[in-house]
Amino acid sequence: MTDAAPMSFYDEVGGHEVFERLVHLFYQGVATDPVLTPMYPADDMDGAERRLTMFLAQYWGGPNTYSQERGHPRLRMRHQAFHVNPDARDRWLGHMRDAMDELQLPPLHDATLWDYLQRAAHSLVNTFEPTPASTTPTSTTKEPS
Numbered sequence: 078m079t080d081a082a083p084m085s086f087y088d089e090v091g092g093h094e095v096f097e098r099l100v101h102l103f104y105q106g107v108a109t110d111p112v113l114t115p116m117y118p119a120d121d122m123d124g125a126e127r128r129l130t131m132f133l134a135q136y137w138g139g140p141n142t143y144s145q146e147r148g149h150p151r152l153r154m155r156h157q158a159f160h161v162n163p164d165a166r167d168r169w170l171g172h173m174r175d176a177m178d179e180l181q182l183p184p185l186h187d188a189t190l191w192d193y194l195q196r197a198a199h200s201l202v203n204t205f206e207p208t209p210a211s212t213t214p215t216s217t218t219k220e221p222s
């Protein structure tokens with residue numbers, strides 16, 4: 078027993094199934110969000126779900142499928158194309174929090190994952206400009222009645 082490798086967080090928390098459920102619940106929330114939805118590829122939401130699941134699984138010590146399929150994560154670079162301001166960040170985190178609340182992980186696992194997600198989300202903010210009007214449904218100009 079002494080030479081057993083320490084268990085990864087990925088294994089401890091429940092393996093692939095847990096990350097899959099987390100990300101699936103998360104994207105259900107994103108789908109209801111008027112600021113975030115327009116950023117995501119409407120025709121490839123399954124792909125988006127898979128990419129985030131694989132990334133998180135790999136980060137926490139699971140299989141390295143993400144890197145095999147996508148190469149180096151370079152998350153800051155990959156998010157440059159999106160308008161990640163504090164509002165988008167807080168919405169993203171809000172949907173993650175809701176998803177985590179549904180999962181009901183043990184408190185220490187919850188805290189570990191949540192702490193990481195918060196730090197990662199803060200590090201990906203790339204603008205302080207307000208959300209461009211063209212991506213918000215409320216910008217649809219209506220004829221005055």
Ligand code: HEM
Binds near residue numbers: 117128
């Ligand atoms: C801060 C708010 C965030 C916003 C608004 C945001 C938005 C997006 C969008 C629109 C995509 C493209 C979806 C796709 O086609 O895959 C994406 C991809 C991705 N995001 Fe985020 N994201 C945020 C935070 C995060 C965080 C905190 C992480 C990691 C912990 C993350 C990890 C990823 C990954 C792994 C991908 C797929 C990259 C690829 O391989 O192309 N994102 N994100």
